[in-house]
Amino acid sequence: MADNKPAGSGRVLGLAVAGALAAGIVAGAGVLYVTGSLQGNAGDSVASATCPADPALAEAIDEAARGEVAAVSAVAEPFDVSAVAFKDGNGREMTLADLSGRTLLVNLWATWCAPCRAEMPALDELERSEGGEDFSVVPINVDTGADDKPKAFYEETGLTDLPFYRDETMGVFQNLKSQGTAFGLPVTLLVDQAGCARAAVNGPAEWASPEAVDLIETVRSRDAKTGA
Secondary structure, eight states: OOOOOOSSHHHHHHHHHHTTTTTSEEEETTEEEEOEEOTTOOTTOOOOSSSOOOHHHHHHHHHHOOGGGTTOEEEEEEEEOTTOEEEETTOOEEEGGGGTTSEEEEEEEOTTOHHHHHHHHHHHHHHHHHOBTTEEEEEEEOOSSOSHHHHHHHHHHTOOSSOOEEOTTOHHHHHHHHTTSOSSSSEEEEEOTTSEEEEEEESOOOTTSHHHHHHHHHHHHHHHHHOO
């Protein structure tokens, strides 16, 4: 699919990290972060009665993945991520199932990952403009150690609307990596109300762009009609 990305903030974001990502892969803290799509592939995951394949939705996602979010692709074999575990800002353990009933944009990020840091303001803007009872951005920080550094990043960057979630074990990332879904950071999943991953991308995107909102709407509107 051709990327007809217009000039704008997303292109500035891309230029900001282009030098570091010229080879497509940059090492950081023992993990790689890359640009590119998942080629509509969820690795070893298997579609089930819980997360059946939906060809019409997959086609709609791929058609909507253009411009600023052209690297996003539909997951060919949707898989259940409702059991993904992490902690909230108060250290309370939770899973994505606690957010069921909403379309979710789940983003794994780390403070040492330059593209992750660059896209966080856009995620904050997306949550501010689109977040509500039927949609939420779920940014899960995977820095190891204490949460002082990622919390400080929120304050320094002025992130006011994004919730704060943490998985200091990096278990979420490792699970997605083991099944071929995550190749590095950032990695983002578009998840339906039933907790099924329907689209994914490795690498940053301009999530506050009209194209991103249109892409999310393909899943959100389907959820509204079917109850996922």
